[in-house]
Amino acid sequence: MKFSVFQVSRKGGREKNEDRMGYCYTRESGLFVLADGMGGHPEGEVAAQLALQTISALYQMEARPAVPDPAEFLSTALMAAHRQIIRYATEKGMLDTPRTTLVAAILQGTSATWVHCGDSRLYVVRDGELLMRTRDHSYIEQQKAGMIKLECINRNILFTCLGSPTTPVFDITGPVTLLQGDKLLLCSDGLWDSLSDAEIVRQLGSKCVSDAVPELVENALRVGGEHSDNVTVLAMEWETPDAFESTRGVSTDSIMDGVFASTIQAGGLDSLVDDLDEATIERSIAEINEAIRRSAARKT
Numbered sequence: 001m002k003f004s005v006f007q008v009s010r011k012g013g014r015e016k017n018e019d020r021m022g023y024c025y026t027r028e029s030g031l032f033v034l035a036d037g038m039g040g041h042p043e044g045e046v047a048a049q050l051a052l053q054t055i056s057a058l059y060q061m062e063a064r065p066a067v068p069d070p071a072e073f074l075s076t077a078l079m080a081a082h083r084q085i086i087r088y089a090t091e092k093g094m095l096d097t098p099r100t101t102l103v104a105a106i107l108q109g110t111s112a113t114w115v116h117c118g119d120s121r122l123y124v125v126r127d128g129e130l131l132m133r134t135r136d137h138s139y140i141e142q143q144k145a146g147m148i149k150l151e152c153i154n155r156n157i158l159f160t161c162l163g164s165p166t167t168p169v170f171d172i173t174g175p176v177t178l179l180q181g182d183k184l185l186l187c188s189d190g191l192w193d194s195l196s197d198a199e200i201v202r203q204l205g206s207k208c209v210s211d212a213v214p215e216l217v218e219n220a221l222r223v224g225g226e227h228s229d230n231v232t233v234l235a236m237e238w239e240t241p242d243a244f245e246s247t248r249g250v251s252t253d254s255i256m257d258g259v260f261a262s263t264i265q266a267g268g269l270d271s272l273v274d275d276l277d278e279a280t281i282e283r284s285i286a287e288i289n290e291a292i293r294r295s296a297a298r299k300t
Contacts, residue, residue, distance in 0.1 A: 002249055004210065004250070005236040005237075007023070008231075009021060009230070010217055010221060010231045012228035012231055017045070019037065019230045021033065021034040021186065021232050022262065024060065025255075026063045026260055029063045029066045029108040030106065031055070031059045031063070032184070033104040033234075033264070034120055034187065034188065035100045035101060035103075036048060036118070036189065037098065038163075041097065042096055042097075043094075044099065050081065051081040051100050058073070059073070063260070064257070067106055070108065071113050071115075071174065074115040074172060078168065081102070082162045082163065085100070099161045100118075100161060101120040102115070102120060103116040103134065107178070107184075107236075107238070111174060111175035112124075112174055112184060113172070113174030114174060116137075117160060117162055118137050118158050118162075119136035120189065121134050121189075122184060122185065123184070124183070125183045125185070125205050126181070128205030128206065129201065129205065130197060135171070137158055137159055138157060178238040179238070182237070183204050183209060183238070186233070186234045187231075190220060191232075194224045194231075195219060200216060203216050208237065213233050217233055
């Protein structure tokens with residue numbers, strides 16, 4: 001498995017950066033995750049960090065070296081992250097819970113599968129054209145899709161996220177077969193709220209990810225001005241083995257089974273990682289395996 005990857009996160013005009021992102025990979029699988037801690041609620045950065053760490057920990061346990069069923073894994077891992085945030089708030093005695101959006105993708109074989117909750121987005125660009133984009137869990141996106149009709153809409157209002165008292169609503173997409181040169185971009189709303197889809201696709205489609213991502217982020221910050229939101233982007237370009245030439249690329253072909261590489265750091269929450277104890281991990285993995293068994297039974 002070979003791909004080029006680049007990631008940038010900027011604070012913008014906010015007091016702190018509540019976005020988090022990172023990626024992990026084994027010899028046969030890659031996980032890309034981005035979370036945007038929600039303002040208006042306490043400790044959004046903690047919710048985002050917990051989401052990344054929980055999903056990464058479960059991925060490390062399951063990707064041996066590939067995840068048996070990416071869709072089932074992503075749905076169960078998302079719910080495990082949600083429960084970890086609720087657990088954190090409960091143990092801290094918080095009156096309001098930290099909350100975050102999430103978008104995560106697994107690449108393995110020749111396909112990608114992704115999950116999203118909230119308004120952090122994933123774009124797929126092929127040959128300079130937009131192939132797919134996630135639909136935000138916001139009222140304005142639902143109206144655009146013809147699913148609801150409302151007189152007055154604040155496009156920033158989401159009806160779901162991780163960490164809220166209600167069960168998260170999320171969408172799974174895939175598997176989507178990848179072709180050489182396909183690009184996937186995960187981003188927080190700090191990017192797409194300032195730049196149009198057309199601009200994002202144009203930049204991403206015309207340049208390598210290591211050039212396109214920094215330029216997109218700088219453009220978003222410039223448009224947002226002094227009150228710009230946090231802007232975070234994680235993008236990758238899929239490359240077939242016989243065409244891999246990028247010096248910024250990642251090749252997993254030489255990685256041995258059992259080896260796990262990750263850019264997702266503890267970020268000052270080491271104790272929370274410890275709290276994700278073996279019992280919690282094993283329970284989540286059992287849920288994933290049970291979901292996979294049910295899925296296999298339905299297919300037969």
